[in-house]
Amino acid sequence: MAVSERGPRERMVFSAAQLIRRDGVTATGLRDVAAHAGAPRGSLGHYFPGGKEQLVNEAVAWAGRYAAKRVDRFLAEMSEPSPSRLFAAMVRQWTDEFETVGFTSGCPVVAATVDWADSTESTRAAAADAFAGWSRPVARALTGMGVPAERAEPLATLMISALEGAILIARAERDVRALTTVARELAPLLDGAVIRRT
């Protein structure tokens, strides 16, 4: 095992995340996922014996890990890190996508929460894990920049909340205005939380 070079299973999870974040969980059919992944429909039952529920949960988990990795990458690429610059990078990822690809897709974790949080417990838990796994590196980054430990987690929650909300508004308005606005307005508050720093 181990070195499977991007197998059909992984492709299906990835495709599921892409379709879910565009059309929602309910509107995304398993046949669509297989077709989008270029994978045989008959493999779905094999790789995901738990059915659609398992596939959706894995897609949500994948999205959470992806978001967390992006935070680490933003941090590594930053020459002079600051909370506002980290938030700006997180926001810019979305303004870039909206302006180049279009406003067709949002966040898969949000879609899963909206569509299945009340009906499918395991998916609700997967979404909660995704948010937690995304928030953790953000909070860690903030403490690394000099934000007191007790404020890092609340500020990370605020950042993710504002970002997710702005993504929704931007999608509805087909305008990145909400995203650039929250980045600008939140900047002084975020940088003001830094205590020590040369």
Added chain:
Amino acid sequence: MAVSERGPRERMVFSAAQLIRRDGVTATGLRDVAAHAGAPRGSLGHYFPGGKEQLVNEAVAWAGRYAAKRVDRFLAEMSEPSPSRLFAAMVRQWTDEFETVGFTSGCPVVAATVDWADSTESTRAAAADAFAGWSRPVARALTGMGVPAERAEPLATLMISALEGAILIARAERDVRALTTVARELAPLLDGAVIRRT
């Protein structure tokens, strides 16, 4: 006409909004809406000749008007208005619902955006209108409290973004933590935008 005492038509729009904010747009069937409203299924085609699309759009518009009215009511009930207190009231509406009714339902406008923003143009536009109609009274309230005109609208966008995002996280976590956090963390920034005031 005019004095129709909460007719079946209005009840169906209301029921649609309730079901949509719990299960999402796609998972909400027209038969469910009629049953929830205690209305005859055969009436759907009569009152909404535009089909499900029309019903969903009216439900979204209704939700937008409702949110706007709530802002005005919060303002009227406030003895010493301040931006942070207005935001706290908006957040408290949701913490109250989550703690009493449970975490079953979110915001219908968000559900419509997630499920149909990319596939149904009219619904996307209805969601944008709902956000705009909700943002307007918030911005107006801020200027009334002494926030400079050019900052009122951006701050209103930030408030609604953070609120919507926190609602999503709270639903996923089944915990109001995210909501109380954004209310607390955003308070000094909001009140700091007030210029003149006795």
Added chain:
DNA sequence: GCTCTACTATGACGGCTGTCATAATCGACG
């Protein structure tokens, strides 16, 4: 070469969807 496992392929199944056509029913108005 055989075997056994992993994967693929295909179609059927019941159930649900939104939409529409047709009728029956009601209620007011002339």
Added chain:
DNA sequence: CGTCGATTATGACAGCCGTCATAGTAGAGC
């Protein structure tokens, strides 16, 4: 009383859904 419009009732329709059963095809290990 009769009529006509608005509302309700019911069922049919094609289409999609997730799931499952069955069968076919590789491909590695011995």
